[in-house]
Amino acid sequence: MSYPSLQEYIKKIVDFKPVELDIITRCFRERKVAKGEYILRRGQVCRFEGFVTQGCFRIFITDHKGTEKVLYFAGRQWWVMDIDSFANQIPSELDIQATEDSILLVISREHKERLYQEVPKVERLFRIMSQKAVVAWQRRLIQNHTMNAEERYSHFVTNYPEIAESLTNKLVASYLGITQEFVSVIRKRRSINKD
């Protein structure tokens, strides 16, 4: 029960001793999540951070019209949580749902706090991880600001082919911030231009 996938991921970021790696990964527990199941609902306080070892999750918000907007997908080796709710212990505005049968390694707030004290170098791990997250968000905003819908679609399917293929057009549309009908138009345009 040492979660090799998580250990591999951590080792790439900070050079821990085997015993430290063991302490860290033992703070996580494995959770199987069926396709369609929710691991966070709007209004709840997010009490976990999750590392995806199998499958995929959608993190989305529902606007005042009732339309669901996907902020991001978390595939293998991604982290999934509402960091705003988790860090500030406030009710989440987000829902998080498995888009496939998935396996998640989860750590609770209490375990994480204890871990910071037992292995201070873990601060460095999460510092670097958070920085990577900032970079990812910054890139996403840049894409939204500098590409039109068709360019964003192309970018997504070429950069995340496995995730894109596992998703319905409706979910891809929701991530790109457009309608599923317009995704259909884009796909048609692309299939014509390929010839």
Added chain:
Amino acid sequence: MSYPSLQEYIKKIVDFKPVELDIITRCFRERKVAKGEYILRRGQVCRFEGFVTQGCFRIFITDHKGTEKVLYFAGRQWWVMDIDSFANQIPSELDIQATEDSILLVISREHKERLYQEVPKVERLFRIMSQKAVVAWQRRLIQNHTMNAEERYSHFVTNYPEIAESLTNKLVASYLGITQEFVSVIRKRRSINKD
């Protein structure tokens, strides 16, 4: 030369001893930046992190059409850098320019690395700061996904009144992802509705 504004900011996040606070702040140097001056140009590698004690900066990207898109404004007590370029030491796609006469406390990559070794608790400081940055980016994406242009405008001027007042409509437009002409339309609509 102890930079009280920076010390106040840091103390709110992590409880350092006075001597540690001193070591930390001494790694920064003050830099005055005139309105209009650039502290980072597209193509350069970002070699600093800056803490704004006075004034304001715009962090923007130029799209393929030559239109400048503001990712965010950094006012007092904000951090300013291109974290993607700084962390990965790659050429930046961004420009950073002072929108007013400003004062910045800057730390170099080398000083920062040394600081992590001298005062390991600094990892915690930057871990928490990075998490706050992630929260800010997440909120910004949510706003872009769930609000129309007029709602985003209202949200910006009510949440950042001092920054909004110091900026031209053109810069506000660029931040909101709309044209300056449409900002004019929104402002007129709002002034009519007030009566």
Added chain:
DNA sequence: GTCATTATTTAAACTAGTTTAAGAATTTTG
């Protein structure tokens, strides 16, 4: 397996926001 649900495509009418252009107001600079 069949029925029901959900996803996809297509197309026409529509709208939020853009583009272009030109005059008025403000700011910057020498």
Added chain:
DNA sequence: CAAAATTCTTAAACTAGTTTAAATAATGAC
């Protein structure tokens, strides 16, 4: 303080993407 440059406003024509609707295809549930 006057000239030059930039910003702001207004409006008409335009367009990227939405909405509505209806038919078809695919998926899931019992």
